[in-house]
Amino acid sequence: MIDLVKIKLRAGNGGDGKVSFFREKGTPKGGPDGGDGGDGGSVYFVANRNMATLRDFRTKEMYAGEDGGHGGKLKMYGADGKDYRISVPLGTLVYELKEGREVLVADMDDDGKEFLIARGGIGGRGNFRFRSSTNQTPIQYTPGTLGEQKDIKLEVKLVADVGLIGLPNAGKSTLLNKLTHANVRVANYPFTTLSPNLGVMELENGENIIVSDIPGLIEGASEGKGLGDEFLRHVDGIGGKCPVQLQESKKRVGNIRQGVSG
Ligand SMILES: Nc1nc2c(ncn2[C@@H]2O[C@H](COP(=O)(O)OP(=O)(O)OP(=O)(O)O)[C@@H](O)[C@H]2O)c(=O)[nH]1
Ligand SMILES: [Mg+2]
Numbered sequence: 001m002i003d004l005v006k007i008k009l010r011a012g013n014g015g016d017g018k019v020s021f022f023r024e025k026g027t028p029k030g031g032p033d034g035g036d037g038g039d040g041g042s043v044y045f046v047a048n049r050n051m052a053t054l055r056d057f058r059t060k061e062m063y064a065g066e067d068g069g070h071g072g073k074l075k076m077y078g079a080d081g082k083d084y085r086i087s088v089p090l091g092t093l094v095y096e097l098k099e100g101r102e103v104l105v106a107d108m109d110d111d112g113k114e115f116l117i118a119r120g121g122i123g124g125r126g127n128f129r130f131r132s133s134t135n136q137t138p139i140q141y142t143p144g145t146l147g148e149q150k151d152i153k154l155e156v157k158l159v160a161d162v163g164l165i166g167l168p169n170a171g172k173s174t175l176l177n178k179l180t181h182a183n184v185r186v187a188n189y190p191f192t193t194l195s196p197n198l199g200v201m202e203l204e205n206g207e208n209i210i211v212s213d214i215p216g217l218i219e220g221a222s223e224g225k226g227l228g229d230e231f232l233r234h235v236d237g238i239g240g241k242c243p244v245q246l247q248e249s250k251k252r253v254g255n256i257r258q259g260v261s262g
Pocket of ligand 2: 172173174185186192193213
């Protein structure tokens with residue numbers, strides 16, 4: 001199963017250089033003292049083995065780095081914008097979307113790997129930089145350059161360690177919510193879950209396992225009954241299968257296994 005999201009990124013803009021002249025009692029016409037602007041913060045992706053899905057990206061579409069500060073009087077530099085590091089699941093593929101094309105730019109295949117995806121703008125120069133023997137009162141400055149903007153697609157292949165399988169309305173989603181931080185829909189009718197949900201379960205030893213809640217399967221699913229057998233293929237790829245059955249229920253999940261190998 002593939003999880004994917006599209007997001008927009010903007011690195012911070014560089015701050016503008018300042019135009020200013022030193023003024024003080026007794027020095028009414030001092031020299032130029034406009035400082036330089038700070039650089040904009042860049043945006044990085046960081047591979048994180050403790051993240052399993054791209055769920056966190058669904059609530060936010062735009063990610064922006066911090067702008068650099070403008071230059072100040074007295075040759076004061078503007079502050080550099082802070083870099084923005086965005087965690088993505090280990091194994092995420094990063095595509096840039098350009099003119100309708102998708103270009104693979106990074107494979108986040110090592111835990112902790114960092115990838116510079118949008119470079120911050122460069123701070124402009126203040127008028128102090130433009131002083132010369134022939135021009136004691138320069139009014140030139142340069143503005144900061146813009147941070148890079150990118151349209152990005154993130155894609156991660158989700159491989160669950162454990163799949164919760166069972167009849168519709170058996171309590172699979174309820175169990176997933178209890179075991180993990182997933183917050184999926186639970187309701188007292190069959191086929192509430194229409195596509196597989198995943199959650200990360202934190203074990204006491206610090207390890208994480210990915211648990212998948214599979215849509216309800218009924219007898220004959222492999223022949224297209226209920227939601228059909230589309231998800232049986234998904235189940236096939238999962239290491240461990242955990243049958244879920246309501247204690248009060250007399251129905252058995254055994255028959256479902258006929259459609260599931262392994
Ligand atoms: N009595 C009882 N009810 C439960 C238990 N677990 C879940 N339920 C209830 O059973 C109903 C179905 O729960 P879900 O978690 O949505 O079941 P599901 O297996 O994901 O259902 P589908 O997605 O429709 O296949 C809800 O009303 C739950 O509150 C349980 O252990 N005991
Ligand atoms: Mg469900």
